[in-house]
Amino acid sequence: LSIIGGSDHFCVPFGISPDDPGIYISKITAGGAAHKTGKLRMGDRILSVNGTDMSGASHQEAVLALLNPPDEIILSIRHDPQPKGLKEVIIKKLVGERLGMNIKGGVQGSPGNPLDKSDEGVFISKINSNGAVHRDGRLKVGQRVLEVNEHSLLGITHEEARNVMRTAGSTIRLVVCDGYDYHLVQQMKNEGRLGHESRSTSQSVTSLDKEDRDSHPTQQEGVSPLHDEAPVEASIKLSSSTQSPSPMPSLPSLSQPQPSQPSPPQPVSRPES
Numbered sequence: 001l002s003i004i005g006g007s008d009h010f011c012v013p014f015g016i017s018p019d020d021p022g023i024y025i026s027k028i029t030a031g032g033a034a035h036k037t038g039k040l041r042m043g044d045r046i047l048s049v050n051g052t053d054m055s056g057a058s059h060q061e062a063v064l065a066l067l068n069p070p071d072e073i074i075l076s077i078r079h080d081p082q083p084k085g086l087k088e089v090i091i092k093k094l095v096g097e098r099l100g101m102n103i104k105g106g107v108q109g110s111p112g113n114p115l116d117k118s119d120e121g122v123f124i125s126k127i128n129s130n131g132a133v134h135r136d137g138r139l140k141v142g143q144r145v146l147e148v149n150e151h152s153l154l155g156i157t158h159e160e161a162r163n164v165m166r167t168a169g170s171t172i173r174l175v176v177c178d179g180y181d182y183h184l185v186q187q188m189k190n191e192g193r194l195g196h197e198s199r200s201t202s203q204s205v206t207s208l209d210k211e212d213r214d215s216h217p218t219q220q221e222g223v224s225p226l227h228d229e230a231p232v233e234a235s236i237k238l239s240s241s242t243q244s245p246s247p248m249p250s251l252p253s254l255s256q257p258q259p260s261q262p263s264p265p266q267p268v269s270r271p272e273s
Contacts (some may be wrong), residue, residue, distance in 0.1 A: 002027035002032040006059030013083040023062040027152040048076040085178030093132040100131010109158030122153045122161045144179035
């Protein structure tokens with residue numbers, strides 16, 4: 001599994017409140033011990049690891065607790081409400097068809113959320129009228145992209161997100177949630193309450209189809225959410241198989257803190273259990 005957050009890092013879009021930092025599960029790898037329990041999900045808050053309280057733990061402290069376990073890990077977790085609008089969408093491109101979508105944001109890039117400059121998430125910034133996304137009709141501008149074909153987009157750079165999307169193949173599984181309100185952004189720009197993008201800012205906007213030049217984003221309805229539950233606490237045991245565990249080292253921070261931000265960028269570390 002992969003984790004995000006900590007007392008020293010952002011955990012957006014997880015958690016009940018931005019003012020309540022914690023350690024959250026950002027990805028569960030298919031076939032791993034965490035996945036086999038059938039009890040964990042993206043967005044769960046880790047309260048303790050083998051009895052060690054994680055409520056005030058830094059990101060690195062949580063990583064070390066998960067990377068140096070005995071053969072059996074006991075996690076105390078809480079099912080916090082998942083990000084609003086959480087959806088899984090599978091897009092199937094026709095032969096010769098373009099995806100027809102632009103993304104913006106990521107660590108070390110210009111902010112993808114016009115309403116929150118500290119947000120380092122990856123967002124859908126445009127949907128072209130001649131691609132698979134528009135034909136499918138379930139994604140919309142402003143949604144936050146969390147995962148693409150088992151690759152988490154949390155805590156990665158704009159270039160890394162672009163490469164994941166461009167190499168995703170003809171069948172693309174996306175996990176998205178609500179991000180920003182596109183219509184509100186347009187209204188604020190028209191009223192002069194929100195500035196327009198500069199040339200340097202637009203360089204961090206990527207068309208996932210190199211030849212696309214359609215400048216008219218199209219809004220579409222979303223799809224049904226995957227989960228809608230109240231917070232629930234539980235203890236989960238993760239037992240190793242007969243093979244020796246081979247933990248994956250934590251990923252290093254992908255960028256240095258930007259001067260305009262009060263906190264360093266949110267990393268994603270992947271302790272394998």
